[in-house]
Amino acid sequence: MKGNSYFSRKLHSLLGIIPLGGFIVVHGLTNYQAFERGPEGFSNGVHFINSLPVIPLLEIFGIYLPLLFHGIYGLYVAYQSNTNTGRFKYGRNWAFTAQRVTGVLTFVFVFWHVYQTRIQVYLGHITHEELGSTMNLIASNPTYFVLYVIGVLAAVFHFSNGLWAFLISWGITIGPKAQRISSYICMGIFVIVSALFILSLVAFRGDEFKEAASAVLTLTNIG
Amino acid sequence: MAETTVATKSVKFIITRQDTPDSKPYTEEFEVPYRANMNVISGLMEIQRNPKKADGASTAPVCWDSNCLEEVCGACSMVINGKPRQACSALIDKLEQPIRLEPMSTFPVVRDLVINRERMFGALKRVKAWIPIDGTYDLGPGPRMAETKRQWAYELSKCMTCGVCLEACPNVNDRNSFIGPAAISQVRLFNAHPTGEMNKEERLDALMTDGGIEGCGNSQNCVRACPKGIPLTTSIAAINKDTTKHLFKKWLGM
Numbered sequence: 001m002k003g004n005s006y007f008s009r010k011l012h013s014l015l016g017i018i019p020l021g022g023f024i025v026v027h028g029l030t031n032y033q034a035f036e037r038g039p040e041g042f043s044n045g046v047h048f049i050n051s052l053p054v055i056p057l058l059e060i061f062g063i064y065l066p067l068l069f070h071g072i073y074g075l076y077v078a079y080q081s082n083t084n085t086g087r088f089k090y091g092r093n094w095a096f097t098a099q100r101v102t103g104v105l106t107f108v109f110v111f112w113h114v115y116q117t118r119i120q121v122y123l124g125h126i127t128h129e130e131l132g133s134t135m136n137l138i139a140s141n142p143t144y145f146v147l148y149v150i151g152v153l154a155a156v157f158h159f160s161n162g163l164w165a166f167l168i169s170w171g172i173t174i175g176p177k178a179q180r181i182s183s184y185i186c187m188g189i190f191v192i193v194s195a196l197f198i199l200s201l202v203a204f205r206g207d208e209f210k211e212a213a214s215a216v217l218t219l220t221n222i223g
Numbered sequence: 224m225a226e227t228t229v230a231t232k233s234v235k236f237i238i239t240r241q242d243t244p245d246s247k248p249y250t251e252e253f254e255v256p257y258r259a260n261m262n263v264i265s266g267l268m269e270i271q272r273n274p275k276k277a278d279g280a281s282t283a284p285v286c287w288d289s290n291c292l293e294e295v296c297g298a299c300s301m302v303i304n305g306k307p308r309q310a311c312s313a314l315i316d317k318l319e320q321p322i323r324l325e326p327m328s329t330f331p332v333v334r335d336l337v338i339n340r341e342r343m344f345g346a347l348k349r350v351k352a353w354i355p356i357d358g359t360y361d362l363g364p365g366p367r368m369a370e371t372k373r374q375w376a377y378e379l380s381k382c383m384t385c386g387v388c389l390e391a392c393p394n395v396n397d398r399n400s401f402i403g404p405a406a407i408s409q410v411r412l413f414n415a416h417p418t419g420e421m422n423k424e425e426r427l428d429a430l431m432t433d434g435g436i437e438g439c440g441n442s443q444n445c446v447r448a449c450p451k452g453i454p455l456t457t458s459i460a461a462i463n464k465d466t467t468k469h470l471f472k473k474w475l476g477m
């Protein structure tokens with residue numbers, strides 16, 4: 001099995017959905033609590049996640065390692081592809097290129113975002129409870145807000161279009177009709193999950209997330 | 224009057240040329256007299272007959288490859304006005320001028336428009352795209368194929384190894400070892416055959432190694448580019464299903 005790209009590619013594909021795809025959906029739903037239920041709802045979500053058992057193991061084996069493998073191998077996969085959208089201007093060919101471009105954008109965005117949030121918790125600069133106000137600081141900065149919207153749209157497109165490709169890579173959608181129907185469903189998923197993230201980014205700008213902000217003045221070192 | 228305009232009508236070509244496999248490509252312009260019902264090959268024959276560039280300077284005749292002249296051998300594949308296709312079925316009347324001809328540079332260029340499609344034949348060998356029936360005694364007739372299956376299998380059998388689908392694929396390039404769509408579709412064809420099916424695991428195994436089916440990134444250009452209308456993306460997805468099943472069966476020792 002060593003050195004066989006068939007197995008590494010299959011693993012790459014699987015990790016894109018389980019756990020990473022699952023994670024991005026749960027993450028979107030948790031953040032959406034900020035929009036629907038305000039700071040209460042958001043911190044309940046954060047609490048719920050942190051109350052799960054063996055959190056460090058879940059984080060390492062459920063997120064960090066899969067993300068590193070999928071991300072780094074994904075960069076290599078992207079490097080191995082040409083772009084020929086100039087010659088073949090078909091929607092699917094654009095999506096093929098977009099899958100690679102959004103992969104690279106997601107790579108950059110995820111590291112930056114994790115640095116601004118989770119790593120600050122690790123470093124002891126903020127606590128889990130202060131994540132809401134951290135996000136308030138970020139979302140209130142117009143430049144960061146725009147960069148976050150771009151990052152989120154790229155990541156969610158990458159996941160939704162990746163789901164469409166995953167269904168083909170594993171032989172679940174075979175004929176053109178099945179692939180067309182799944183492309184509509186994946187487009188729907190893109191719209192819904194993007195909306196979850198963008199609405200929560202808008203909600204984080206609200207003053208109610210600011211209250212704890214004074215306690216986190218140390219945050220000025222972020223960014 | 225009408226006759227003189229017809230007589231002076233001409234066809235303009237801009238052709239990407241290359242003298243040796245390693246030399247730098249360059250372009251030359253040609254203008255040949257128009258005749259009714261010309262195709263790109265007859266235009267190239269005209270240049271061969273009178274190898275002069277549009278500016279009148281003489282040059283070496285342009286080299287190309289062709290054989291059947293009816294779009295079944297695949298030898299004359301080249302990039303015509305940006306799209307890979309067969310020169311013999313590319314009618315001048317239906318092309319925008321000047322007509323740009325380039326070799327399918329996904330493949331090694333031998334000279335001018337002549338390319339080496341060896342890798343495609345190598346791929347067919349690699350996936351064992353044949354039905355092994357040789358033996359020491361007569362095995363008798365094999366099982367029959369259901370008519371419903373024969374109908375779609377026949378479509379797959381139209382592949383002429385022309386290479387257009389590889390030229391269209393963004394994952395067939397120097398950095399990537401992807402085998403290309405054509406051979407994957409041939410695995411589906413030979414695995415559908417009642418006798419060929421008896422060796423189906425060998426063909427699946429061949430696609431489950433480096434540069435096999437995992438190289439497909441679903442751009443789906445191939446199915447649009449194939450001149451024979453072969454449902455390549457359906458074949459790839461179907462073989463994705465078979466290789467996935469085969470993978471789990473092997474793991475479970477079944």
Ligand code: HEM
Nearest residue numbers: 013016020021024071074075103107159162165166169440
């Ligand atoms: C961290 C940076 C990332 C990079 C550089 C990256 C790169 C890539 C690339 C190049 C592909 C195309 C593979 C192909 O179609 O052949 C891909 C597929 C995919 N990615 Fe990512 N990705 C990243 C993050 C993510 C994340 C966070 C998720 C989940 C939300 C994800 C989910 C997927 C899925 C589901 C596929 C489709 C797998 C398949 O084709 O079977 N990726 N990724």
Ligand code: SF4
Nearest residue numbers: 382383385386388449
């Ligand atoms: S599948 Fe179609 S495009 Fe590809 S080699 Fe065969 S005939 Fe040519």
Ligand code: FES
Nearest residue numbers: 290292294297311
């Ligand atoms: S000469 Fe055979 S396909 Fe054109």
